[in-house]
Amino acid sequence: MRMESTATASAPLQLLVVDDDTQIRTMLADYLSTFGMAADGAEGGAAMRAAMAGKTYDLVILDLSLPGENGLALCREIREQSDTPVIMLTARAELADRVVGLEVGADDYVTKPFEMRELVARIHTVLRRSQGGQRRPAAAAGHELRFGAWRLNTTLRQLVDGEDTVVPLSNAEFRLLLTFIEHPHRVLDRELLINQARGRDLDVFDRSIDLLVSRLRQKLRDDPRDPVLIRTVRGEGYVFTANVES
Template sequence: MTTIHILVVDDDAEIRNLLGEYLHKNGYSVTLAADGKGMEVALEKGKIDLIVLDFMLPGDDGLVLCRNLRARSNVPVIMLTARGDETDRIIGLEMGADDYLAKPFNPRELLAHIKSVLRRAHVLPEKYAAENAQFIYFAGWKLDTVARHLVAEDGLVVALSGAEYRLLKIFIEHPNRVLSRDQLLDLTQRSDADPFDRSIDVQVSRLRQRLRDDAKEPAIIKTVRGEGYVLAVPVDIKA
């Protein structure tokens, strides 16, 4: 069985070495880096299965590194921060991080997050690169990302609210991937959003109506009991 290779990027030598030793003891191959340059060197040397990336780094910070990484790779990223700021957490997820952990934390807690992220990553297809696509096709629908509306097979144009468009885009970027309510909330919520409009269940219900998806037995956005929701249809992206 191939050993999972984890890259830990943190400018705090004590934390970096502690995590390296702990993860090594738990059966992982570990590479350590103190900054973005070290991270790039490690990525060039060989396959990395997951990156533990500190938010605050000298030079390019974790957000910049994560955003740049996502332009060319889907390797899972767990972001670490000493601030514990919810805004930072949401921005980190928007930049492409798969999970988030605030310092200080117990190494066992990080290990649990690593196992969870790897479990999802190893059974899911590659993330679709929908950022620069104008037209995205699924289940007979066409999403126009410039006009931000849907077009049905019969030519009917269906307008989407900002919240509906953001939610649909997240599903499209992660087809056949079960997304929890918390993940969907983090990935879709804007910092200036109405704090009372936070129900993902309501937003999913509205989106299903736009997609003419049967509420009782939906075929496009399915409910996974106890876990969340999944876009359960193929996605075709056109630049």
């Protein structure tokens, strides 16, 4: 799965719709085309892998309730191999489903039945965030930031360990790490992290930030039982303890 974006000023956005319902795939492709987006369809995991192996997509719309391999497993697979944004479609509105979806790396979710214009708005919001719309000027130049054995390239949006291995980050994980790096040795409360790391225009809740921090700790190999890089300050928030160098 390739990671670079194909969107340009003249080319349509390339989307992949993964849903076992042929009617939904066709309906979404037709509707999204009126907004300058080209959508391919895949009925399940195998078709999704084949499509992503042969083409670069700007965003994946992924149904949660797929037969065989479910959407959560496929979302986790995408996130392990790329930073392609993912919007999950779900017929369930329970908090637990939203939490798990965010935990495995989804950037947003839409509950069925949904308004088409809402989906289009969420696509634009996710893509705007993934392209750096929430970044602050201090990091916009795209230099490399170092902390301990780690490096974060803000242009390529890549986290690299001490052995030069790239560790894939979701868009939310990248923004959260960047927020921590820009405020080292400072206690950051959940409200600030929600606003800076996930954006004000996404429906979020406190527990989603805790899960996002947990996911980021895993990527940084920070022992959750005794974390060193990202410490929990009980009743206040989190603090990033590493010294940061440009």
